Amino acid sequence: EPAVRQALAADDPQLVMYEPMSLADAIGRGEAQRRFVLQLLSSFALTALALAALGLFGVLSYGVRLRAREFGIRMALGARAADVRRSVLHEGLRLTAAGVVVGVAGAWVMGRALSSILFHVQPLDPVVLAGSAACMFVVATAAAYLPARRATAADPMEALREA
Numbered sequence: 001e002p003a004v005r006q007a008l009a010a011d012d013p014q015l016v017m018y019e020p021m022s023l024a025d026a027i028g029r030g031e032a033q034r035r036f037v038l039q040l041l042s043s044f045a046l047t048a049l050a051l052a053a054l055g056l057f058g059v060l061s062y063g064v065r066l067r068a069r070e071f072g073i074r075m076a077l078g079a080r081a082a083d084v085r086r087s088v089l090h091e092g093l094r095l096t097a098a099g100v101v102v103g104v105a106g107a108w109v110m111g112r113a114l115s116s117i118l119f120h121v122q123p124l125d126p127v128v129l130a131g132s133a134a135c136m137f138v139v140a141t142a143a144a145y146l147p148a149r150r151a152t153a154a155d156p157m158e159a160l161r162e163a
Contacts (some may be wrong), residue, residue: 037117052099052136053143060092060147068135068154069162076156085148095139100133107132 008015021029064071071084111123 014028014132034117041117049136049139055138056092056095056140057143057147057163058065059095060088060144061150063091064088064147064151066153071151072154074155075154076160081152082153083152084085088148089144091140092148094139096140100136103136104129104133 004020005017009019074084075081107129108124115123
């Protein structure tokens with residue numbers, strides 16, 4: 001910085017240098033607001049993903065609890081635990097598919113509004129939409145696994161006694 005000041009003073013003594021900074025710092029200041037907004041949106045997205053996983057887990061857990069007798073009877077009649085688990089996972093993924101369809105429709109509507117803060121990404125970029133949907137299905141599978149496993153814990157004999 002002192003060398004820059006001396007060079008400017010030698011070139012033109014009337015020039016005043018206020019807050020000297022590197023080009024990278026100047027560009028960084030210009031991008032600071034965009035970076036903040038993107039970090040804020042990312043944290044909201046992660047929170048929404050966690051809430052979606054928690055909500056799906058809760059709905060499926062409640063459904064498994066309500067259908068515990070049904071699962072026990074199915075297993076008493078010969079259904080395999082894997083079939084019961086697959087049934088619960090299928091229900092969770094069906095709910096997720098409906099949510100992904102609604103989410104893509106929402107992304108289509110909101111994409112235009114957010115296009116000013118997207119950097120090198122089109123509002124309806126198929127790679128981003130497919131990646132988001134895939135991420136949601138992975139999270140949904142993980143959220144549905146525990147209730148699906150719990151569904152197979154139903155005792156067939158207990159279910160038959162209660163029926």
